Amino acid sequence: MITKDLYERKELRQLVRDFTRKEIAPHLGQWERDGEVPRELHEKAAAIDLLGIGFEQGDLLDTVALTEEIIQNGGSSGLVAALFTHGIAIPHIWQSGNQDLIERFAKPAIRGEKIGSLAVTEPGAGSDVAAIRTKAVRDGDHYVVSGEKTFITSGCRADFVTTAVRTGGEGYQGISLLVVEDGFTRRRLDKMGWHCSDTAELHFDDVRVPVANLVGEENQGFVQIMRQFQVERITMAVEAYATAQRALDLTVEWVRGRATFGRPLITRQVVRHKLTAMAQKIDLARTYAREVAARIDRGDDCVTEVCFAKNAAVQTCAEVVDEAVQLHGGMGYMRESEVERHYRDARILGIGGGASEVMTELAARRLGFA
Template sequence: MTSPWRTEERRELRAMVRRFTEREIVPHLETWEDAGELPRSLHRTAGSLGLLALGFPEAVGGDGDHTDTALVAEELILAGGSSGVCAGLFTHGIAAPHIALHGSPDLVDRFVRPTLRGELIGSLGITEPGTGSDVAAITTRAVRDGEDYVVTGAKTFITSGTRADYVTTAVRTGGPGHRGVSLLVVETDRPGVSRTRLRKMGWHCSDTATISFDEVRVPASHLVGAEGSGFRQIMERFGSERLSLAVQAYATAQRCVDLTIAWAKQRETFGAPLSSRQVVRHRIARMARVTTVARTYVRDVLARWEAGDASGDLVAELAMAKNTAVEACDWVVDQAVQLHGGAGYLHGIEVERHYRDARILGIGGGTNEIMDEVVASRLGLD
């Protein structure tokens, strides 16, 4: 039986992503890391290849499914890219789906279609300085004033926030709790919008910002879906975000396994290659094992999620899959640096970048602790 990951079309997609990564990303990645952001031209190139359209409905200019998007992220990392590149280049995967699924035809035409072509960059604005995983507690307020909403508040840790042309923003249009949350598309060139770049431990090539809204007037037509439906829309998308981060985690682990095997074969100590040392051989074998287990499990959960399984068991397994992949990645990248010795600690060495980048994967999309809480709740431990 042919794996859905190994169809002829997906082999061709994988080969195309590898060529794209080796030609357009790897030679420039260190420069982008130092600059703190990706160039807009990379979005246009990815858009022209159809990579940004994957996972979106055909009705809005999309193509393919979420297995395709996972394959792209996986191969980009395996070919020498990074999870930081994935974060910066594919931010539209969290910024635009709500508009594609629930926005008006005008919003789709103005924001989604040009984003999939690489002409616009979008961000998702949920987290606030005082509110993280508790989405229902957001305080950024949008008050209706005639044909506009007036938005006041701030969002932080916003991926691609310094480059974004628009932010799909969680705002409070009603009372307290989740029923008062809505989504509103806010262009970043509107009066009253200001941005502050944030420096991070990792994901250096993925720009991150705090975005402030000081009585920003936004047309009411920029509301995504009905008032008060924002919380539900956000919850609908958490599954895909968590799976995306899980894929990045196991792909990063696999890349570090590959890099460590190559290093162990060519690095000599006391007249023999590192790969001849049993302690090294067994360490790499364990790295490969935990990576393979994580990849197999995440792919299985992704297949069931793609098939439309919305059961409570799968909700728990989405959380389990993310934590399984993140924990595997954390251990593997640590071992990769250790086995590279002093070279692994040098800035500019690939395993060092993966070590830094991996740390965010257990925080973004719901922390490891939140994932465990999701699982505990589904087990009836409330």
């Protein structure tokens, strides 16, 4: 099923295309109203090995192709966040090599049997991971966890949560990762977009977690989180340009069929030029992000380029979805219009995985400007 060429991967792309058109697109509106995707969708995706891409099979470039096809065939970035939350919840477990944790959490998530989420962000510590305050105090064969997390994707449905906790002193050197299964409370959060992706606030009040649930070595969690951030950020760049491409495709279809003053909108020069500018921005963002993804897959050090790719794709997406709504006119403002969904969903892409301002500052430091 998997080929080596990023631009091809024909069998994988067709598989995802068919799955999206049959199992996702017809139901996404209802899932948006429900506030979550059903567990059955995880099982269906697992049945055709989509949840194993990047773990048991395939690589980052296959994940790129998967993400592109889902969004460009009627899915959304919110749907990707909900269905593939294990993509940020289990990489640390998988790379730790701990077979017990892999068998108990990672593999069931890949099989669609369990839903996992990642809990790093706190009310007082967003992109500043080193400032987290949730504590895990060793007590015999357990850690006692106290604190809170917020903006946790799939936090309402999660069967386990890979949680960043403070096991040592202040700063990045005192952070560890623990898999927490139960004993904490959840509060569902309402959002501007990503309506089909449940988001929660988690509260830990002296929750006892077995020491066996420690991911990797104690106090090495910050390094694990930072390593995975590169994949998460480039994936969000893909979500951004793929969303922009979908918005453009929908807009081209709209302006071809929509007539004003006796002529289709696409016959107007100003409209054609807007479409061309949108296509140009998307192609530039896509080409760069794909190249950076290929470099990550090769193991290159490209933190700066990841920052560039995410920011460029996010900016492109913001501009394109805004123009798409404008060209749709009043229909673009209606909930029944797909571009309205993408307009709402696009806003989080410049915040999640590291805010655009953080990406810029990180790049500045890497370039020696600070």
